[in-house]
Amino acid sequence: MVKDQEFLEKKASYCLSLAKKLGATDSSVVVKNSVSETVNFRNSKLDESNRSDDLGISITTYIGKKKSSISSSNLLNDNLNILIEKCFETTKNTPEDEFNSLPDKDLLAKEVRDLDLYDDSHIPNDQKIDYLKKLEAAASNDKKIINTESSFTQNKSNFVLANSEGFCDGYKTSSFTASSVTVAKDEKSMERDYEYSSKCFLKDLDDAEKLGNLAANQTIRKLNPKKIGSEKIAIIFDKRIAKGILSTFANAIFSSAISRGTSFLKDKVNQKIFSDKINVFDKPDIPKGLGSRNFDSEGVKSDTLKLVDEGILKHYLIDTYNGKKLNLKSNGRCGGTSNLYFENGNTTFKDLLNSDSKSLYITETIGHGSNIVTGDYSVGATGFLVENGEFKYPINEITIAGNFKDMFQNITLANDLEFKYATNSPTMLIEGMVVAGK
Amino acid sequence: MSNFFEKSDLSRKEAESIISDTLQKCDDGELYLENSKSESILLDDNKIKNSNYNSDFGFGFRAISDEVVAYSHSNEISKNSLKQSSENLKSTLKSAKGTYNHEIPKSNKKYYDNINPIEQKSLNEKIKILKDVNDYLRSKSDKVKQVTANFLGEQKSVEIIRCGGETLSDVRPLIRFNVSVMLEKNGRKETGVYGVGGRQSYDSYLKDENWKSVCDEALRIASVNLESKPAPAGEMKVVLGPGWPAILIHEAVGHGLEGDFNRKKTSAFHNLMGQKVASEGVTIIDDGTIDNRRGSLTIDDEGTPTEKTVLIENGILKNFMQDRLNARLMKTRSTGSGRRENYRHIVLPRMRNTMMLSGKQTQEEMIKAVDKGIFAVSFGGGQVDITSGKFVFNCTEAYEIVDGKIGSPIKGATLIGDGPSILKEVSMVGNDMMMDPGIGTCGKAGQGVPVGVAQPSILIDKMTVGGTKL
Numbered sequence: 001m002v003k004d005q006e007f008l009e010k011k012a013s014y015c016l017s018l019a020k021k022l023g024a025t026d027s028s029v030v031v032k033n034s035v036s037e038t039v040n041f042r043n044s045k046l047d048e049s050n051r052s053d054d055l056g057i058s059i060t061t062y063i064g065k066k067k068s069s070i071s072s073s074n075l076l077n078d079n080l081n082i083l084i085e086k087c088f089e090t091t092k093n094t095p096e097d098e099f100n101s102l103p104d105k106d107l108l109a110k111e112v113r114d115l116d117l118y119d120d121s122h123i124p125n126d127q128k129i130d131y132l133k134k135l136e137a138a139a140s141n142d143k144k145i146i147n148t149e150s151s152f153t154q155n156k157s158n159f160v161l162a163n164s165e166g167f168c169d170g171y172k173t174s175s176f177t178a179s180s181v182t183v184a185k186d187e188k189s190m191e192r193d194y195e196y197s198s199k200c201f202l203k204d205l206d207d208a209e210k211l212g213n214l215a216a217n218q219t220i221r222k223l224n225p226k227k228i229g230s231e232k233i234a235i236i237f238d239k240r241i242a243k244g245i246l247s248t249f250a251n252a253i254f255s256s257a258i259s260r261g262t263s264f265l266k267d268k269v270n271q272k273i274f275s276d277k278i279n280v281f282d283k284p285d286i287p288k289g290l291g292s293r294n295f296d297s298e299g300v301k302s303d304t305l306k307l308v309d310e311g312i313l314k315h316y317l318i319d320t321y322n323g324k325k326l327n328l329k330s331n332g333r334c335g336g337t338s339n340l341y342f343e344n345g346n347t348t349f350k351d352l353l354n355s356d357s358k359s360l361y362i363t364e365t366i367g368h369g370s371n372i373v374t375g376d377y378s379v380g381a382t383g384f385l386v387e388n389g390e391f392k393y394p395i396n397e398i399t400i401a402g403n404f405k406d407m408f409q410n411i412t413l414a415n416d417l418e419f420k421y422a423t424n425s426p427t428m429l430i431e432g433m434v435v436a437g438k
Numbered sequence: 439m440s441n442f443f444e445k446s447d448l449s450r451k452e453a454e455s456i457i458s459d460t461l462q463k464c465d466d467g468e469l470y471l472e473n474s475k476s477e478s479i480l481l482d483d484n485k486i487k488n489s490n491y492n493s494d495f496g497f498g499f500r501a502i503s504d505e506v507v508a509y510s511h512s513n514e515i516s517k518n519s520l521k522q523s524s525e526n527l528k529s530t531l532k533s534a535k536g537t538y539n540h541e542i543p544k545s546n547k548k549y550y551d552n553i554n555p556i557e558q559k560s561l562n563e564k565i566k567i568l569k570d571v572n573d574y575l576r577s578k579s580d581k582v583k584q585v586t587a588n589f590l591g592e593q594k595s596v597e598i599i600r601c602g603g604e605t606l607s608d609v610r611p612l613i614r615f616n617v618s619v620m621l622e623k624n625g626r627k628e629t630g631v632y633g634v635g636g637r638q639s640y641d642s643y644l645k646d647e648n649w650k651s652v653c654d655e656a657l658r659i660a661s662v663n664l665e666s667k668p669a670p671a672g673e674m675k676v677v678l679g680p681g682w683p684a685i686l687i688h689e690a691v692g693h694g695l696e697g698d699f700n701r702k703k704t705s706a707f708h709n710l711m712g713q714k715v716a717s718e719g720v721t722i723i724d725d726g727t728i729d730n731r732r733g734s735l736t737i738d739d740e741g742t743p744t745e746k747t748v749l750i751e752n753g754i755l756k757n758f759m760q761d762r763l764n765a766r767l768m769k770t771r772s773t774g775s776g777r778r779e780n781y782r783h784i785v786l787p788r789m790r791n792t793m794m795l796s797g798k799q800t801q802e803e804m805i806k807a808v809d810k811g812i813f814a815v816s817f818g819g820g821q822v823d824i825t826s827g828k829f830v831f832n833c834t835e836a837y838e839i840v841d842g843k844i845g846s847p848i849k850g851a852t853l854i855g856d857g858p859s860i861l862k863e864v865s866m867v868g869n870d871m872m873m874d875p876g877i878g879t880c881g882k883a884g885q886g887v888p889v890g891v892a893q894p895s896i897l898i899d900k901m902t903v904g905g906t907k908l
Contacts, residue, residue: 069491072495094489261622397902398902434907
């Protein structure tokens with residue numbers, strides 16, 4: 001069982017009062033507990049069971065404008081005494097930074113709404129096994145599938161965030177995640193692909209058979225790929241890749257990258273950075289949302305932000321420290337975005353495939369090829385050649401490259417947005433990218 | 439050494455009896471205890487941004503029956519918590535009927551000293567070096583617009599208790615020092631990054647103002663990139679410089695030679711044992727026994743002493759890297775490659791220091807042999823799809839080669855290739871093997887572990903360069 005609120009609050013207030021007693025002018029603390037149970041199957045047999053029980057505490061102490069922090073997985077008071085003393089001593093010896101401070105009191109979240117993020121139901125391992133048996137049966141139905149690995153995880157977490165301004169809040173969250181990775185083989189090639197479903201509530205999880213079928217079909221269709229020539233071509237990004245491009249955009253508008261001057265989107269607020277029809281939202285209060293939250297990791301209330309309005313950048317993502325540096329107020333984005341998404345476009349998926357006589361549909365990218373300083377993008381890719389709206393054949397061992405500044409101006413979105421992850425995008429078309437192949 | 443039972447209601451003897459009771463009908467397994475202390479001090483944007491200290495403490499209890507692994511971990515080393523873990527393992531492995539394998543090789547060799555690097559240098563000294571780094575770099579050029587420098591230090595104590603009470607332990611120091619610098623010229627911004635590290639004290643790397651050479655290298659890379667032009671796109675010849683570019687070897691063939699993927703037959707290499715997988719003259723080893731290297735280990739995370747494993751010898755595939763589980767199922771022995779990020783994770787076969795050994799040619803000969811291609815000197819990171827064998831890595835310093843001569847620097851581009859065939863495209867192996875500076879972290883199944891790489895300069899006859907210039 002995950003630790004209750006009372007236990008976590010008690011630890012938090014113990015730390016705050018100890019820090020105060022030592023002479024800290026301010027302090028903040030996060031106490032977390034997370035309990036996960038995972039069962040893995042391989043080739044329709046039990047492969048692994050894994051139970052984890054993770055405790056964690058992190059404490060930041062301030063002496064005026066000096067700051068340092070410690071973290072530990074050992075919550076015994078003996079250990080906390082030693083660590084907080086160490087933290088306080090380190091703070092004393094750390095140089096001042098004028099922008100260090102707790103969040104402004106008036107920005108802290110006042111009420112914590114129930115966003116329906118916790119499902120009390122417990123799925124015992126035997127039932128996880130039943131689900132995985134069905135999933136693996138569907139995934140291994142086709143003879144071309146030579147290996148299947150599937151997994152079911154139940155996670156229950158609880159946390160409390162408290163600071164010396166009097167903020168003290170937290171709540172339980174749950175997640176149920178099933179995934180399947182399959183390997184298919186023919187005479188000439190071997191390929192791997194996957195499917196995945198993760199929900200706050202057990203009853204919302206995808207059907208096991210559906211998941212298994214998708215994992216198998218997505219792998220089999222990749223068999224016997226070809227390499228194509230180098231050319232300039234329109235790229236269509238599958239939703240699971242398109243969301244990564246949205247994440248890169250978010251990284252580039254984080255106030256840390258802006259205040260350090262290391263983002264290609266610095267000074268671009270109120271400028272047009274996307275094509276006209278593009279709108280981007282970050283909405284923290286979606287019930288059962290995978291990125292939903294009441295406040296950010298400093299306790300600042302997170303409201304919905306329309307980050308991009310008809311192609312125009314409207315906000316950076318701001319935390320307290322970088323906000324003070326940029327002379328802006330925190331908008332509750334310390335620790336990242338919440339439910340971030342591109343609003344639907346007005347083209348169907350089918351019409352998007354038909355936009356160009358020839359395009360590439362990308363289902364997977366590899367490599368860390370996004371540079372937010374310059375906006376340069378270059379990654380390895382696999383996918384399919386699309387001609388006149390039809391998938392012709394699989395392709396691999398190519399790279400796709402461009403610069404986000406140009407790519408963002410050339411985005412067309414389909415109308416098929418789903419909330420499958422915390423960050424989501426409809427299928428995305430970008431004209432004029434360069435493919436390197438043969 | 440940590441006394442894991444000191445403040446617990448659980449005595450070592452009681453723990454041993456729970457372990458033996460849980461594992462007696464299993465084929466293998468152990469209780470893995472870990473106590474790690476780590477620090478991170480970061481200078482960024484002219485300020486000390488972060489000084490963090492972390493103390494992490496916990497156990498992972500593992501039982502294996504045939505192919506099935508049951509694992510349970512917790513931060514509370516107590517009677518209750520170990521008993522609960524034991525119940526979890528037993529309920530998964532209800533029908534276990536194995537015979538515990540008590541055999542584990544022994545060695546007295548140690549590859550690093552029992553030190554705590556964090557305590558060996560005071561906070562004030564570390565802060566002073568970071569400030570000096572900032573001042574030094576900013577004084578070198580007015581193009582310097584951003585400097586980030588950080589120290590990471592760690593001491594990890596591990597203890598492995600096996601069925602019957604056999605205990606193995608290790609204390610592992612690790613440090614890393616990293617500098618990143620951003621330059622701006624006419625509105626264009628480029629970054630250069632360099633770092634050093636390994637299993638020794640900070641001073642082994644930084645004494646006598648050695649940190650200046652780290653700064654100079656980061657600055658040099660950034661300056662080169664400031665003049666870079668768009669990279670070409672398409673297939674061409676590629677010369678790789680010595681040292682860190684060996685992450686090509688790590689991605690292209692290393693992962694594909696890990697035991698688990700080959701037991702499961704999901705690696706592109708699984709049916710190539712004894713066959714020619716590389717050009718003649720290509721020899722690749724994975725070595726955990728080099729003193730003080732980032733990827734070295736006295737014992738792996740199952741207690742097996744590490745070794746120097748020959749993977750490919752003169753082009754022929756000789757061995758996979760094995761942990762105990764995969765070795766048993768493939769009827770071979772562990773190569774001391776069983777590793778985990780920490781007590782929260784199960785053991786997987788992993789690389790240590792992966793190295794291609796020197797050949798006879800010079801780098802000059804390689805450059806001369808290329809009409810049109812690129813010379814790649816430094817990389818950011820890489821990734822591989824072990825099933826299709828396709829791998830990538832991202833250049834952070836590269837030049838075009840035209841008519842046998844090094845030309846202009848080119849922008850960071852991704853290179854992509856096919857693991858099982860790339861080593862057959864190696865047409866020259868240099869005489870200049872070099873270790874990387876000690877900065878690599880390898881990710882697999884969500885677990886990051888420190889690794890090293892090494893290689894001489896090599897010429898690859900055909901690789902796809904992912905630039906934008908057609």
